[in-house]
Amino acid sequence: MAGSGLKEQFWDPIAGFGVTFRTMFRKPVTVQYPFDKRPTAPRFHGRHQLNRWPDGLEKCIGCELCAWACPADAIYVEGASNTEDERFSPGERYGRVYQINYLRCILCGLCIEACPTRALTMTNEYELADDNREDLIYEKSDLLAPLLPGMEQPPHPMLLGSDEGDYYRGEFSPQPRDTTAEQPGGAQ
Ligand code: SF4
């Protein structure tokens, strides 16, 4: 028993400090966030984005498939009809109201798999914390992709084809640059 007492008094502290000394010479793994932000994996699931066609029209057709696919009931969509005077997307319908509740979202990505027009994708943006609940319900205006050069703010007529089929088949004339996958954050 005396031997075990000696071990506890002398050897155990030395062994404990040995761990400390070994670690002192290792490269630190601590990241000084938010001053040091490491890039995420390319396919990291971050904040969503509602994409546009190269003329600025919205890809969302207000079909609600993303909302039905969501296991957390985090998406709310209200579709509406385009008119001759007010067109937001090619074809008949567009998403008039689009909300994602980031208090509920678990960033699983099922919604983007369900979207038939690739309107909805996910960026690499992960800074979604806030100090109140209201601001964590993102509206369509928060989620829409920015207008890139060559795009016009909807509503406006279809500029790339005579009907929605030209858009969906990519039969643009002349073939413009598809900006869907080039939005900031690397849409997935
Ligand atoms: S990522 Fe998952 S939880 Fe979040 S809105 Fe999409 S389906 Fe719902």
Ligand code: SF4
């Ligand atoms: S984001 Fe896609 S699935 Fe959701 S309503 Fe729009 S078109 Fe439909």
